[in-house]
Amino acid sequence: MLISYRWLQRHVDLSGISPEQLCNDLTLSTAEVEGLEPFAPQLTDVVVGHVVTREKHPDADSLSVCRVDVQGEQTTESDLLTIVCGAPNVEAGQKVAVATVGTVLPGDFKIKKSKIRGVASFGMICSARELGIGEDHDGIWVLPDSAPVGQTVAKALEIDDSVIEIDNKSLTHRPDLWGHRGIAGEVAAIYGRPLKPLSLDWPELGQEAPFPVHIDSTACSRYLALPIDGAVAEPSPAWLQWLLLAVDQRPIDCIVDLSNFVMLDLGQPNHTFDRNVLAPEGIHVRMARSEETLQTLDGEERTLTENDLLICTGEKPVALAGIMGGESSKVGDDTRSLLLEVASFDAVTVRRTSAHLSLRTDSSTRFEKSLSPTLPDQAAAYFARLLSELQPNVRFPSPTTDLGDWQDPAFTLALRPERVRADLGAKIPDSEIISILERLGFEISHEGDSLKVSVPSARATKDIRIERDLIEEVGRIHRYDSIAEENMLASVKPPPHDERRLLVRAIQDALAGGARFNETVGYTFIDDALLEKLAMQDLPHVQIQNPVIQAETHVRRTVIPNLLGALETNRRLHEEIRLFEVGKGYLPEKTNERGEPTELHLAGLVWASPPPLAKASFNENRFSQLHGVVHTLLNQLKVKDFVWRSAASVPSWAHPAKALEAVCDPEGEVLAVVAPLDPGLNAGLGLDGDLSSDVAIAEISLDALLAAPHRASHYQAVPKYPGIKVDVAISLAEDTSAQSVEEVIQQAAKAQLAGVELFDVYRGENLGEGRKSLAYHVLLQSENKTLSDKDEQKFLRRFEKMIEGIGGELRKG
Amino acid sequence: MSDHTALLAQAQEQVQASDSLDALKGIEREYLGKEGRLAELLAQIPTLPQDERPTAGREANRLKQAIVEAVEVKRAELAEAGIAAERSGDGFDPTLPPPRTERGSLHPITQVTRELEDLFQSMGYSVLDGPEVELDYYNFEALNVPADHPARDSHDTFFCEGDGHLLMRTHTSPSQIRAMESFEPPFRVIAPGKCFRHETTDASHDHTFHQMEGLVVDREISVAHLIGAMKTLLRGIFHRDLEIRLRPGFFPFVEPGFELDARCPFCENGCSVCKKTTWIELLPCGLVHPNVLRAGGLDPEEWGGFAFGLGLSRLVMLRHDIDDVRHLLANDVRFLEQF
């Protein structure tokens, strides 16, 4: 909201308080000031000129050559400026606004000496439009005769002003501050200066029958109607135009300008109708019917619902209550007979209508803050009095119609001064508490140890409700920046052991550390097209009703789409990508009794690089290596007795045959899934051709990890005797699993087995069709002695015999 | 005898001339080896007349000692020269780059969040997690923002499909109520997390961002305590004392509500970060509204509290001089690997 410093001075004496000081103090006591700008600074750059002579341009009929005095006293003929002017209305004797050579006008337009059709011109006589203060460009701006020549236009017209911009958000709770009078009240309280009285006396009202009004909805608690005759839609006087211009309102004519002025001064919106188009039965306030339409003043056809409040005449809607008037009842230039409406409309109704029509106006912004129903008669009297001052011929043929079921919201609250001091943590004496509240317009009386505070109507609609609200009033005028800091008395307990957070950190540290992954944080909304590429579009997702980007309507179930979606652009720039994210996913198909979707806490990993070379060894591929990373992580996290097996349910992104899952309990929750990317998805993700990639993905459930059994960290004795390393290579049928070989190694080594490691997988003609070779390092160790060659031979003999049991053959050499 | 003198002179000359330990070893072998020249000499001794043998033996031994001594002296000399040569660093190029060792990285949001969690935990705060898909009740209703409250406008909410009770949380403040439901007072809690606002994305706005809520519930909590706690917090974040000021700010769930400004840590007389004001708006805060305490099941006559909200995304940007918020969630490795 814009506030004019000069306008404020109509209500409170600001002498000795600079606009900067005022802004600072308003910010610290009332509301955030977002900006302070001089009003129309260009008017301090142009000067008042006197057109001494005007002659037709020798070579162009439409141009005038003027001799202009811009110095005033003691000007000689030679000091006059020659200015060529194209405006039809320039005349000798006029006072005009002159931009001399070197002046910069709005739009970065710099005035230079120029030659126009052979005549040298030393400046420009400006139109209001060129100065950015009006639309009128039919001609130059003619200033009053009294304007002193040579002075800046701003000074000559006494319109030096500063425009203060207040953050609307910080006024959400203050319906009383949506006008200059309200802000002036704050200023008065801050500086302890009196608020100038405002004359709200009614002009003389006639005795004709009051205008008929019928209220048919509780959404209108008060409706005040005042017929006006003989008003002329002439331009407003300069003082009014300048104040409106300062707060960025375009002056239109006297009626519209006054209506705006009253709203911007008192904060009470109001509306004028052409009384001639209102039916004899007058005004009817009612809720709209479904699908009823109204053409509003902006020319739009609005389709309404049963929740919208209408001002009608007879059956015909003429205004959208509290938001905008209708086109049909607009006051035209020839309208002499008006009806002024000043009403109290329900804040929620106005807010809902304004929201569903996406139609926010100065009026709706104020109504939705809950204005006091005591305001309409003040605003109406103010309007009527000002109008009769501006246009003495105006008549008010009848008394006001003032209907409605409203009540003055003023009430009283008890305030404990002790509580003020305790909540603010400041020793503010009773006298200061009382003084601050009185300056703000509250009335105080004593009642035992507490104060009885009368809350004025304007503050009583929403803003002030409870004792704490009054404490805020005292605090902000006393000023929070004058309260000294204090330490809390310790009632600190050590925070509870937070396993989930420790787990998140352990995973992040392991992956970003030794595993060398880059951590990402991704968006929760997933692009529809990406979900389709991952064949996830048919899974249930929490959906967004009003996305910012039309295609991003899905709330993710897992972090995997974010990671896979990031591959293409990253792979263009890097050979190898290792990314992980710890984040959340939501499942709408499983909700709790309050309707909240199930929240999953997940870690996702993706590892991608160009496909492995043909000669790469059996585990030089992303899947094997990511499997290793996750396996090591689960070990590091001390998950007890987990095993890997083929995934029972394969996620859509995973290779359908190669997905593995880790579980502790065969029936229990899956801890982690590791898989190569489903080869069918590469192309869709842009990972083909030059970007052809070997991609492995893992998803870890933090919820399952927290629930899984964990190994106790008991120390195990370091072996006393050295072990011996035995290498075995076994030829096997292709479909015999590594696991079965390891079982045989275990049986053959008995209690001496201290470690098994697969180090080669080999296929070759020498093995025969359908066969493979697995090679292991086996570590044998004893607790009682150093093992010898004899022990190794014993193990090998047992193993050779036992491996035959699964169709294997120990390879020698 | 002159045979011996000549042999020694020859050996000494050869030893002296040798320029490497290998060459010296060769010379040693030539004279002192099993089949060396000294061995030849010794082999002749038994052929000498009996009475000359002892003298010849002594002479041969003296000769051997002399050669051994010469070799040892030379060996020490060469070893020393070798070390000296290595130490000279000839041919060393100090500009050769080290081999590239890739490393992983933690997201800057993670890093700042952890730092703050540690700071707060050291002051007795617990860390609470809250859902991103939130109930209207926690996000608005229980925070003293009933349906149709104008304050809802400034929250630009993403609504979820369904009966209208689910939305994407617009702030971390729902954690205030969740904290009151899960902790016995007095308590102190922080709740970092992701939040969402329905707004068009540009360099300084993203529809998804990170915040951290703080809440202290205790008996007799005042504005003075809030100021003290905020100063401590800022000391922890910026590692020095910053002048702060509280000014009125409207948030329906606190009363009174404040905006906390701190003296710009980046300048003395105004800069682009503080928009030339020397103050930066750092965090909203306030005393918990009695209605919010009640919604959390606490009696406002018995318990009080203060709450604050920290913009984590903004802190990350301030710390690393990041000029575009959209980098944070873009998953670009070139960005991530810098942290």
Ligand SMILES: [Zn+2]
């Ligand atoms: Zn600065």
